[in-house]
Amino acid sequence: MQPLSDQLCGCVMFARDRVGLLKCFAAKECVRQLRVSATRKNDSANQRPSTASNENNYIPMKAAQPQTTICNVCNATIIHKWQYCQFPRELDSTSFAELLPDIDTFIFDADGVLWLGETPIVGSPEFFEYLTKQNKQIIVLTNNSNRSRRALLAKMRKMGFTGTSEEDIVNPAAIIIEYLSSRGFQASGKMVYLIGSQGFREELDEARIMYFGCGPDPPDGMDIDQENLLDKDAFIYRIGLDDPAKEVGAVIVGFEKHFNCVKMMRAANFLQDENCLFLGTNEDETSPGPHPKTVIPDTGPILAAVKMAAGREPIVVGKPHAAAFHFICSKWGIRPHRTMMIGDRSNTDIIFGRRHGMRTTLVLSGVHSLEDVQRNQRAGLVDLLPDYYAPCLGSLVS
């Protein structure tokens, strides 16, 4: 946990008190932070917003729907009938240049921000070059473990991104390996049952962590229970779980295109041992791809299936969860209020930035659009609202 003075509460919450006055119900420490924030942003967030409901920047919630919210600075439960969500500001090259002196570190999501599939998003490499010249710290934090950090760097180099090394890239594999290594997993002699792509395998190989289970697992090729041949088209009964040579100490679930019922059943059965760790890379529902109209499922649906079959909750290390933040803090010692998280997904990148006291920018070149932002604002989903938005990284440099 960072010191409170390093964090800013991005949300402003009010409730009508008994005599009908709007009153901020945030905890004292938050009110102080809100004042700092309001002064800095030059808005009227710390004043009674008696006329604010008619201004473009504010959306009043219906008084008939009292809600509770957890303050993302002090974790206090705030009961409020009215809530004003400030709509994010659009950034352009001028306003971004004004903001730049306040930011030391930029954390970028990759898919949908830097590239789509194998195509760089126009202007993103130039933006990296610009930040490098301004001596800013660049960290690439992706929820995608389909490539190793080495392969990701090679992809970035090929696309013209400069100013980063392999060390500046954080993927779920890096966080999971750090987690396992800190628990002496390599020395335990236990194995990982892996649902993951080639990139994850390369990372585990390099960290000398033993794993198995990758690749195709045709259900028809399994050891179907001969006593139950009548049901051979239905459930799978025996899948060779009994190999004594493989003591499974962890099940890791990431994206694997070969994921199927056999893998789900294996994972669920290994996870019946409560000492077996259950780690997920990320919970993204979909991934932005080269064909905008095609939905590409990501790890979220795979993890949802495995955890329901296993009856257990995993530790998920990707954004917006805390493991990624702790990993970055321990490696770089960033100051959250001088850090900008830039991503294309509200429910991973933006929540991640807000939860951990960073400034946040949504780029509209990936999964979430301005319509999504408007919908979240109408629904009062404060944690999904970024501070800023921009069409793409390229629009921030002239």
Next chain:
Amino acid sequence: MQPLSDQLCGCVMFARDRVGLLKCFAAKECVRQLRVSATRKNDSANQRPSTASNENNYIPMKAAQPQTTICNVCNATIIHKWQYCQFPRELDSTSFAELLPDIDTFIFDADGVLWLGETPIVGSPEFFEYLTKQNKQIIVLTNNSNRSRRALLAKMRKMGFTGTSEEDIVNPAAIIIEYLSSRGFQASGKMVYLIGSQGFREELDEARIMYFGCGPDPPDGMDIDQENLLDKDAFIYRIGLDDPAKEVGAVIVGFEKHFNCVKMMRAANFLQDENCLFLGTNEDETSPGPHPKTVIPDTGPILAAVKMAAGREPIVVGKPHAAAFHFICSKWGIRPHRTMMIGDRSNTDIIFGRRHGMRTTLVLSGVHSLEDVQRNQRAGLVDLLPDYYAPCLGSLVS
């Protein structure tokens, strides 16, 4: 909705009032029903349970954890600090014989109640024979669509179950076909994209509903985007969604052992059309199999994955959802309070029975055990508690 007088509220809820007295906060109509229920069951449910917390039959909830519950008779929200859940009564052949005159209809779950895999549960066929002799209505209501009703009847006959015809069997396929037929699906010329087993296909064939998508779909055999060969080990980008001959009017998700990422992606993409129906057979997490220590994932995990990838909620027809109840009511005109639901799963069979005003018995021959019942009681999960429990059907007849 059945008339209220045909229903009984199985739960008894109390809260401390301002002066600390325990008071029933259920709606008036429910209190009346509770009195009927209490008189019939010869317990003290309608009296102030001042000493009940020390009796075996009652578990007091912590006063520090106020909860709300929806009354399953009148749908009122009941805020209560104390809740007493009556532990289910064990039934044996004597107490069951006493109960028998009050019950006209028995609804049975199949897997875990009648059989495990291909083996009948000892005593279950004899129980059917006994009920048939007593002129009771028998309905088999399974969430399993791996076999058609015809194949299920053949399985039952082979195992020695008598007294039922194909018409007495209800599976999700039957409910879904009724649903589609009532909407003129066959005449629309549209197709179903099916994630389902052979049994489901046979039912659709018989109903003359067109479908496609069944069987293995190896991700390596798909039309991988040639521009994106570098990512060939990661996401799947093109899966042939553009066939104009197939206008998909419904996506149906049941259990299919060939379920994999390609099927998940196809379903998610067809479901982007909001006019495309999204139907799920059931949400069971696991299925009881012949090897008690082996977890067999059921449809629940598959449906969880598809709905997360699609970003939509399905209409689920299996227990505990209302579609199965409406189907049975329209076909048999059962009287819920004279109907007994017998199942092996608290979160499908027992909730289904309770929600729809039936009596409920949990048999311990399938998924849920007496330890699960005790855990649910401690957690105050009233809807998961059956009225009765028994080791298996065979234990109910001498």
